[in-house]
Amino acid sequence: MQNRFLPYLLTLPSLFLAAVVIFWPVWDLIQISTHDVSRFGQLRDFSGLTNFWALTADPDFTAALWRTGLWTVLVVGGALLLSIPVAIILNTDFYGRGIARVIIMLPWAVSLTMTAVVWRWALNGESGMLNSALLGLGLIDQNIQWLASAETAFPMQVLIGILVTVPFTTTIFLGGLSSIPDDLYEAAALEGATPLQQFREITFPLLKPFINIAIVLNTIYVFNSFPIIWVMTQGGPANSTDILVTHLYKLAFRIGKLGEASAVSLVMFAILLVFTMIYVRLAMREQRA
Amino acid sequence: MSLRTWTVGLMAGMSMLTLTAQANAGEVRVTVAEYSAKTGPYFESVKKDFEAANPGITVKFEIVPWDVLLQKLTTDITAGTNADLSIIGTRWLIDFVQQDVAEPLDSYITPDFKGRFIDTFLSPSIMEGKTYGLPIAASARALYYNKELFEKAGIAQPPATWTDLQEDARKIKALGSGTFGFGLQGKEIETDVYYYYAMWSQGTEILNKDGTSGLSTPGALEAAKLYKSMIDEGLTEPGVTSNNREDVQNLFKQGKVGMMITAPFLSNQIKDEAPNLKYGVAAIPAGPTGARGTYGVTDSIIMFKNSKNKDEAWKLLDFLFTTEQRAKFTQGEGFLPVNKEEAKMDYYVNNADLAAFTALLPDARFAPVIPGWEEIAQITSDAMQKIYLGSAEPEAALKEAADKANAVLKK
Numbered sequence: 027m028q029n030r031f032l033p034y035l036l037t038l039p040s041l042f043l044a045a046v047v048i049f050w051p052v053w054d055l056i057q058i059s060t061h062d063v064s065r066f067g068q069l070r071d072f073s074g075l076t077n078f079w080a081l082t083a084d085p086d087f088t089a090a091l092w093r094t095g096l097w098t099v100l101v102v103g104g105a106l107l108l109s110i111p112v113a114i115i116l117n118t119d120f121y122g123r124g125i126a127r128v129i130i131m132l133p134w135a136v137s138l139t140m141t142a143v144v145w146r147w148a149l150n151g152e153s154g155m156l157n158s159a160l161l162g163l164g165l166i167d168q169n170i171q172w173l174a175s176a177e178t179a180f181p182m183q184v185l186i187g188i189l190v191t192v193p194f195t196t197t198i199f200l201g202g203l204s205s206i207p208d209d210l211y212e213a214a215a216l217e218g219a220t221p222l223q224q225f226r227e228i229t230f231p232l233l234k235p236f237i238n239i240a241i242v243l244n245t246i247y248v249f250n251s252f253p254i255i256w257v258m259t260q261g262g263p264a265n266s267t268d269i270l271v272t273h274l275y276k277l278a279f280r281i282g283k284l285g286e287a288s289a290v291s292l293v294m295f296a297i298l299l300v301f302t303m304i305y306v307r308l309a310m311r312e313q314r315a
Numbered sequence: 316m317s318l319r320t321w322t323v324g325l326m327a328g329m330s331m332l333t334l335t336a337q338a339n340a341g342e343v344r345v346t347v348a349e350y351s352a353k354t355g356p357y358f359e360s361v362k363k364d365f366e367a368a369n370p371g372i373t374v375k376f377e378i379v380p381w382d383v384l385l386q387k388l389t390t391d392i393t394a395g396t397n398a399d400l401s402i403i404g405t406r407w408l409i410d411f412v413q414q415d416v417a418e419p420l421d422s423y424i425t426p427d428f429k430g431r432f433i434d435t436f437l438s439p440s441i442m443e444g445k446t447y448g449l450p451i452a453a454s455a456r457a458l459y460y461n462k463e464l465f466e467k468a469g470i471a472q473p474p475a476t477w478t479d480l481q482e483d484a485r486k487i488k489a490l491g492s493g494t495f496g497f498g499l500q501g502k503e504i505e506t507d508v509y510y511y512y513a514m515w516s517q518g519t520e521i522l523n524k525d526g527t528s529g530l531s532t533p534g535a536l537e538a539a540k541l542y543k544s545m546i547d548e549g550l551t552e553p554g555v556t557s558n559n560r561e562d563v564q565n566l567f568k569q570g571k572v573g574m575m576i577t578a579p580f581l582s583n584q585i586k587d588e589a590p591n592l593k594y595g596v597a598a599i600p601a602g603p604t605g606a607r608g609t610y611g612v613t614d615s616i617i618m619f620k621n622s623k624n625k626d627e628a629w630k631l632l633d634f635l636f637t638t639e640q641r642a643k644f645t646q647g648e649g650f651l652p653v654n655k656e657e658a659k660m661d662y663y664v665n666n667a668d669l670a671a672f673t674a675l676l677p678d679a680r681f682a683p684v685i686p687g688w689e690e691i692a693q694i695t696s697d698a699m700q701k702i703y704l705g706s707a708e709p710e711a712a713l714k715e716a717a718d719k720a721n722a723v724l725k726k
Binding site: 064065066067068150151152153169171172173174175179259260262263264265266275276278279280281282284 | 385386389392393410414416493501502503552553554555556557558562565566569571687689690693697698700701703704706
């Protein structure tokens with residue numbers, strides 16, 4: 027009888043902590059988003075879903091919503107595609123592997139904001155490093171204004187997003203690869219399997235749970251990632267590189283619409299919650315089958 | 316990444332808790348904007364001098380970068396952990412007054428104290444007859460031009476009108492070798508203001524007399540077309556929408572840009588970073604009718620209504636606005652004097668750069684005192700970026716912006 031309550035008792039402290047850190051702010055957000063709220067967060071009258079309706083009528087919000095989807099898919103997808111080969115290479119035994127691993131991990135060690143600041147300098151049209159490098163190599167004959175319009179700024183932001191997501195993803199995959207026993211490969215090699223077949227039949231299926239984890243965690247991080255876009259373009263020019271977080275920040279702290287900003291925040295929370303639940307459910311079902 | 320975010324958040328939360336707990340008697344907390352690398356050391360010395368002169372009072376300055384100042388104040392006020400005094404942009408003051416967080420200072424202000432200020436700079440902080448803030452920093456904008464480039468291009472004097480400016484920009488562009496005629500700002504804070512210079516010279520104001528947005532008037536359209544035509548003709552630096560004010564200033568310091576409009580602090584920066592640059596400061600060009608306008612800005616220091624140490628805080632304000640303190644701060648940062656006695660000092664009287672700025676003050680426009688001003692500024696900046704990029708026709712973009720601005724104004 028005692029044993030039945032013990033697990034609940036043991037999870038209680040962490041549940042309490044989660045409640046303080048997660049549920050309380052969400053409750054606060056619900057309060058703010060359903061009230062008419064002053065510039066400094068004082069609640070006035072209950073206003074129901076007015077703030078949410080205001081969002082649907084705002085073309086900047088819908089544009090940012092779609093762009094957030096694109097941003098997340100591109101960055102998570104790109105990081106995934108890049109990390110699998112990187113992890114496989116780093117998992118093989120070669121001279122200088124330790125150094126190679128450190129180099130791959132380095133972007134992770136630098137603060138995201140600083141990375142973005144450095145890239146902003148590097149992408150400066152007149153005195154940026156990238157333009158002078160490209161000019162020096164003879165690849166371009168006049169400066170490209172990288173951050174002047176979304177056509178060039180957004181792809182660069184996605185690339186930087188991928189760059190900073192790779193270390194974490196590679197770490198997950200390295201853990202996964204080291205859990206695959208070597209005898210599987212030895213047996214496959216004996217049977218005459220090519221490296222590509224080995225990858226398709228052994229590595230990939232056994233790595234799948236790790237890929238699932240990487241997708242869920244990265245999606246959550248990238249969807250919410252603020253510094254890269256904010257530092258480089260502040261979502262501009264003319265909101266053309268805005269994602270939901272940068273849109274939210276402008277709504278709340280530039281314009282002072284705390285109610286609408288809280289509504290955006292809740293929409294983001296809901297999207298991530300639904301995504302995670304669906305994805306985890308699907309991934310679990312696949313594993314059981 | 317997420318773990319780090321959480322820990323930072325937690326730590327921020329905890330430090331807030333300790334801050335509230337610490338708000339003990341005799342301590343004056345002040346939120347201060349970081350204008351330059353000199354701001355921190357200046358307030359450090361204020362703390363030392365003031366505490367020595369006023370035993371029993373301790374001062375705590377929280378220095379915040381400009382970009383996050385409004386965010387910090389919003390979160391602090393929402394959480395009730397705001398300081399006793401804070402520097403704010405005077406254009407935000409109306410929000411603070413309407414939300415009843417700013418304390419009127421009239422009960423402290425003696426006629427003698429009031430007499431220290433130049434009226435032009437004090438008046439934006441007065442609302443409904445009450446003084447809610449004191450101008451801690453004042454600034455205006457004027458045209459900087461590169462004398463060396465002007466000489467090479469055979470231009471005798473700075474442009475008097477926008478037509479002259481276009482002509483001069485063409486000549487500078489013809490010099491080739493990576494020089495640009497006119498530095499046009501197209502990103503981040505004051506992108507809208509950079510457009511107003513041209514708009515004011517057309518005789519158009521931000522708000523029409525009936526209180527609606529001026530963006531749909533013919534003058535506004537003329538101004539937008541002027542800038543757009545200069546971009547298309549290659550008279551500005553390329554990639555206008557990727558350059559904020561600092562980027563354009565950097566191009567000017569590198570001698571790559573012939574003309575730009577900015578604040579007096581550029582003179583200080585040039586003195587430190589590009590001492591060999593030969594430049595002059597002139598009035599902002601006039602329009603066809605001779606109308607012209609510069610942007611006047613003040614930042615105010617305000618007292619919060621919920622402050623528990625108002626008398627001590629006032630003592631600090633009194634100290635900050637002595638001539639000696641004012642001169643130290645203003646000259647370090649490169650602002651305009653707000654104090655009458657200070658303005659008479661040799662430093663200002665014999666300074667040709669500053670004289671050009673003070674001469675423009677009669678044409679100065681301050682940001683309109685309306686709630687929601689930041690939103691209208693944002694709407695205008697967005698419209699300008701669309702026009703500069705060519706993703707919208709000037710007429711359509713301005714019409715849309717005017718409609719949005721009018722909707723904000725009606726609230």
